[in-house]
Amino acid sequence: MTMINAESNADLKSMVKKGLTLVDYGAPWCPPCRTLLPILKELDRDLKGxxxxxKVNCDDLPDAASEAGVMSMPTVIVYKNGEPMEKLVGLRPKNVYRQVLDKHR
Known part of the structure; x- marks a missing residue:
């Protein structure tokens, strides 16, 4: 599985620098964020990694969340070569995340 936890702001920046990356900004205490986790795991399996x-824990990395303009959780941002391409705020069905990724491939 390729779901990775960002440990620092610099860590996150290096992860999104090259290619297409989906970043999930959330927190463990957020119910919709917990609901999103299995959806993203399933998406990861579908995409074969x-x-x-x-995954960014906004409690641990508030600067990263602030820099990304996260106002509410969960927020999913799709980055391409370090640039944010699309921001999805709130919980969405798996096919919505898939369509956004396919659009930017």
Whole structure:
């Protein structure tokens, strides 16, 4: 599985620098964030690990969340070569995340 936890702001920046990356900004105490986790794990299986999925705990990395403009959780941002391409705020069905990734491949 390619779901990775970002340990620092610098860590996150290096992860999104190259190619397509999906970043999930959330927190363990957030119920919709917990609901999103199995959806992203399933998406990761569907994509056979081809696109990295990075998890950011906003409590641990408030600067990263602030820099990304996260106002509410969960927020999923798809980055391409370090640039944010699309931001999805709130819980969405798996096919929505898949469509956004396919659009930017």
């Amino acid at each position: 081809q696109i990295p999925i990075v």
